[in-house]
Amino acid sequence: MDLSSPALLTASLSIGYVPLTDAAVLVVAEDLGFFARHGLRVALSPAASWAGLRDRVAYGALDAAHMLYPMPIAAALGLVGPAMPLTVAAGLGRNGNTIVLSTALAQEMGDAPMPLAALRFAEVARGRNLRLAVVHPVSSHNYLLRHWLESGVLDPDRDVTMSVLPPPAMPAALASGAIDGFCVGEPWGSAAVLAGAGRAVVASGDIWPDHPEKVFVFRASAAAAEPQAAIAATAAIIAAARWLDEPANHPQAAAILARHAFPSLDLAAITPGLGGWVPEPDGGTRRLSHPLSFREALPPHMAHAAFWLSCMRRGGHLPAQIDQAQALAPWNNDLFLRAASALGEPLHAPTPLPTESAA
Incomplete structure (x- = not known):
């Protein structure tokens, strides 16, 4: 109508x-x-x-x-x-959000299955005061990340340092070593992985499905x-x-987003989030159980x-x-x-x- x-x-x-x-x-x-x-x-x-x-x-x-x-x-x-x-x-x-850890930190997890268990992350993180970023204090990113940390028996206010960064700034901050990980909406998680800066270890839908x-x-x-x-x-x-x-429309949607919202990103960073995938550092992809x-x-x-x-x-x-x-x-x-x-x-x-x- x-x-x-x-x-x-x-x-x-x-x-x-x-x-x-x-x-x-x-x-x-x-x-x-x-x-x-x-x-x-x-x-x-x-x-x-x-x-x-x-x-x-x-x-x-x-x-x-x-x-x-x-x-x-x-x-x-x-x-x-x-x-x-x-x-x-x-x-x-x-x-639609992912928790991404720096490449070095992700490698310390060894061959742990994905999505990464919070307890496994805690084994590596405890006592190191890792720096994790979210997009806004009042955000699902903050609350779901905090819950994930707590499920690994980490105190988000004491065992890590939480900071706020705009979503587009996350990949560069991770690549420079200014932060050790972040929780952000796509395509910025995929962009960080494809730039070699990190690995997406957990999706927000893994913490609260849908x-x-x-x-x-x-x-x-x-x-x-x-x-x-x-x-x-x-x-x-x-x-x-x-x-x-409609999945058949995702390629056109990615092209539209590339023109209007992400002129500096390749389609390879934009497309996975629309289709429910995340790229892996080895060049492959991983299907999400609860996609955007x-x-x-x-x-x-x-x-x-x-x-x-x-x-x-x-x-x-x-x-x-x-x-x-x-x-x-x-x-x-x-x-x-x-x-x-x-x-x-x-x-x-x-x-x-x-x-x-x-x-």
Whole structure:
């Protein structure tokens, strides 16, 4: 169903994203004309870091953006800067991150099977204060990496040094020896492996299978001012997710991403993440049990947001008292439900939550 109307034909939106494979939904929607088909003119704008992207939304430079699942919670509570009401329109992907260790460190693991057991990593890491990087403090990368370390009886706050780096900076930091490992979204893990800097030893889907990863969000004021445009943009996202989950479309999707999001990367670094593979240092590839996927991630589930809120609490990222209703207010689902109804998109069931020990 086409949601365009004479009024929408002049609607324009500025949408930001961090260059990652799970931003493909946005990039494909623009390149293949899904936004235009729904009556929208869209200006896509890459951001080097999650913090920079958040600031551009906060100051009104962007109407909407690709965000880490826990970020709207932090924004709603004003954990960094003033409180910023957001509206979550759709999920943008599930799985898609890898833990990559430096080549030297990976070699110390010997012939340990992949995905690497946390206890095996702990045998090598304990007492060395290894330096591990994540993309943002309030991210699935941080919380899942911390859980993996804890499952190996390592204390993430004492046994390793955790730092924050923008995703595109990770491969160079690993190659230079500034860090010993990282958790990042594709294609930056594959890029590091292909550059000879490291080995992908664990995928985030190995820690929480099919975990929700990113969301498409609007500034609440922008969605309220142009509700039909916000619904139309969400419909375009749904159409792009459907297209991306067809394996036959992955080569074209990789080429689109290479042109728009990753002009400095070879297709060899971009393609594996779309197909559910990671490259190995010996030139081979390894199939992931829980690869990046798009369509079943579309419905934004409050249960998932509540789980990430519990991770934020355990990670010490929340004050003692919070208004949980305020924290979860971005997940009202109105935009998604209206767009999904127009397109006949089913409401995919939420991924089961991890056990309490992962919270």
